[in-house]
Amino acid sequence: MRENALWSLPALRRLETEAELQGLDLMQRAARATADWVRQRLHSDARILVAAGPGNNGGDALYAALLLMQAGYSVDILLPQAATSRQSQAALQAIRQAGGIPLQQLASDYPTPELLIDGLFGIGLSRPLSADWAAVMTQLNALDCLKLALDCPSGLDPYTGQAQQACIRASHTLTFLCHKPGLYYAAGADHAGQIELAGLDCPQALLPPAEGYLNRQDASPLQRRRDSHKGSHGTLCLIGGNRGMLGAALLAGRAALAAGAGKVHVLTLDGSLTVDPLCPELMLQYADPAMPLPAADVLALGPGLGQDKPARQWLKRVLASTLPLVLDADALNLLASNADLQHTLARRPASTILTPHPAEAARLLACSSADVQGDRLSAARQLAERFQCTVLLKGAGSLIVTVGQPYLLNTSGGPALAAAGQGDVLTGLIAALLAQGMEAHAASSLAARVHGLAGDEYQQQAGGPIGLTASATSQRCSAWLNRLL
Ligand SMILES: NC(=O)C1=CN([C@@H]2O[C@H](COP(=O)(O)OP(=O)(O)OC[C@H]3O[C@@H](n4cnc5c(N)ncnc54)[C@H](OP(=O)(O)O)[C@@H]3O)[C@@H](O)[C@H]2O)[C@@H](O)CC1
Numbered sequence: 001m002r003e004n005a006l007w008s009l010p011a012l013r014r015l016e017t018e019a020e021l022q023g024l025d026l027m028q029r030a031a032r033a034t035a036d037w038v039r040q041r042l043h044s045d046a047r048i049l050v051a052a053g054p055g056n057n058g059g060d061a062l063y064a065a066l067l068l069m070q071a072g073y074s075v076d077i078l079l080p081q082a083a084t085s086r087q088s089q090a091a092l093q094a095i096r097q098a099g100g101i102p103l104q105q106l107a108s109d110y111p112t113p114e115l116l117i118d119g120l121f122g123i124g125l126s127r128p129l130s131a132d133w134a135a136v137m138t139q140l141n142a143l144d145c146l147k148l149a150l151d152c153p154s155g156l157d158p159y160t161g162q163a164q165q166a167c168i169r170a171s172h173t174l175t176f177l178c179h180k181p182g183l184y185y186a187a188g189a190d191h192a193g194q195i196e197l198a199g200l201d202c203p204q205a206l207l208p209p210a211e212g213y214l215n216r217q218d219a220s221p222l223q224r225r226r227d228s229h230k231g232s233h234g235t236l237c238l239i240g241g242n243r244g245m246l247g248a249a250l251l252a253g254r255a256a257l258a259a260g261a262g263k264v265h266v267l268t269l270d271g272s273l274t275v276d277p278l279c280p281e282l283m284l285q286y287a288d289p290a291m292p293l294p295a296a297d298v299l300a301l302g303p304g305l306g307q308d309k310p311a312r313q314w315l316k317r318v319l320a321s322t323l324p325l326v327l328d329a330d331a332l333n334l335l336a337s338n339a340d341l342q343h344t345l346a347r348r349p350a351s352t353i354l355t356p357h358p359a360e361a362a363r364l365l366a367c368s369s370a371d372v373q374g375d376r377l378s379a380a381r382q383l384a385e386r387f388q389c390t391v392l393l394k395g396a397g398s399l400i401v402t403v404g405q406p407y408l409l410n411t412s413g414g415p416a417l418a419a420a421g422q423g424d425v426l427t428g429l430i431a432a433l434l435a436q437g438m439e440a441h442a443a444s445s446l447a448a449r450v451h452g453l454a455g456d457e458y459q460q461q462a463g464g465p466i467g468l469t470a471s472a473t474s475q476r477c478s479a480w481l482n483r484l485l
C-alpha cells in the first residue's frame, strides 16, 4: 500500500519539515536515488546535462550531479539562476570544491548529451514562468535525448496536472516520497513519461495518512464457488439504445456478459432489434416506459439513451428504484438539466455510480471542460459530495471518488481507448461487477483497471494505439479479470 499512496501537498510539506527537524537528509537520499537510476541505465563515460533551479529541486539535481561526477560521468551543470535555498547553496559549494563550474546558459550549438536531468522546479513552482525560463525549457526540450525529471517535469503542477506554457517533456520521471496525481492526468499524462517512485526510506512513523491510492483493485471478490449457477452471478438490466444509437446498448450488454454477469436484459428505446445475432445470450426488449422492470439486481442507464421524453421517463424511473445504479452518457446530460432529479439522486438509498467524461462532468457542475481538467480531483470530489454517490471521472488518469473513502487514481489505459463505444463497454463492465456483488467503489475501480489493461495490452501487441474497437475490447477485459482473480 505504501508505494501506491497519494498524499496531499500540505501533508508532504509537513513531512518535509518534520524530517528536517529529525535530521533526516532527504535531499541526499533523493540525489542517491537519482544517481542509482542513472547508473542502472547509462555506461559511466556517458555525457549528462544536469539542469538545476534555484530551490530544493535544484539541490537534488546538484547533489546528484556531484555523485555522478564522482562516479566518472562527464557532467555539465546548467544553473540559469543563483541557488537560493540553503541546501542547494551547500550543494553548489560542494560541486565547486569538486572542480565543477556551472554554466549560466547553453550555447546554441551545445552538443546533445545522452541524458538531461531536469531539476529546475519541483513541487515549489508557485507562479507563471518568465519568458527567460520558458526559453531555457524550450532549449532543453529540443535536445534529442533521454530526459529524467526529478520529482516532476519542471513547469508542471504535479497535483493538478496543469502545464505552464513552457514545460519539460520528460521521457522518465523519478518522483520522491510519494506519487503525485498530476503526473498521471491532464498535461501530466504527456509530460511525465515513465514514472518511478523513490520512497527515500522515510521512517514509517513520519508518513502521513494517504488521501488516495493508485488503483490496484484486484478481482478476488469475483472468485466463484464450484457449486454456482448463472443466478449466483447477478442479473443486470441495462437501458439505452435509442434510434441510431442501438449499438451503444449492445456494446454495454456484451461487455457485461464478458465481465461475468449471470443474466443481462437490454431494454432499447429503439426497439427494432429483438435479438443480438452476434451475442444471442443478451435478452433484448423494447424499453416501453410503461412496462414493468424485469427482475434485476442492478440497473444501468445511459449508453445510446438520447434525450427525448421516453429517455427522461426512464431516468426518473431508475432514480426512484432501490437498486444499485450506473448512470452514463445521456443519463448524465439529462440529469444536468433537471434540478429535481438531481435532488432525487442525492437522496437515493442505494448506491449510484456516475461515469462522466470531462464534458459531462462540466455540464453537471455548470462549468467548462477546461475547468474540470484544470483540477480533476476537485471536480470529481464536488460531484461525489453533491450527489452522494461514486464518481468515475474518465480521461487519462481516471479518478474514482466516493465520499468517505480514499480516492483511487487509475494508471492503466491510454489513447487506444479513445474510441467510439469504449464508454459503453466501461458501463457494462461496472454494472456486471456490481451484479456480482462488488460494492460501488471497488466495482468502478476494477472496471477502470481492467479496461485500461485491455487497452495497454492492445497497444503493446499492435505496436500502437490505433484500431482497438470497443467490440474487440470486452474479451480482453474477461482475460484480465481472470488474471486478477
Ligand atoms: N518534500 C520533501 O520532503 C522533499 C523535497 N525534495 C525536493 O525539493 C523540491 C521542493 O523544493 P522547493 O520547495 O524548494 O521548491 P522548488 O520546486 O525547488 O522551487 C522553489 C524555487 O523556485 C522558485 N520559483 C517558484 N516558482 C517560480 C517561477 N515561476 N519562476 C521562478 N522561480 C520560481 C522559488 O522562488 P521563490 O518563490 O522563493 O521566490 C524557489 O526558489 C521537491 O520537488 C523535491 O525535488 C527532495 O529533496 C526530497 C524531500
Ligand SMILES: [K+]
Residues within 6 Å of the ligand: 057, 118, 119, 120, 121, 122, 149, 150, 151, 152, 153, 154
Ligand atoms: K523537475
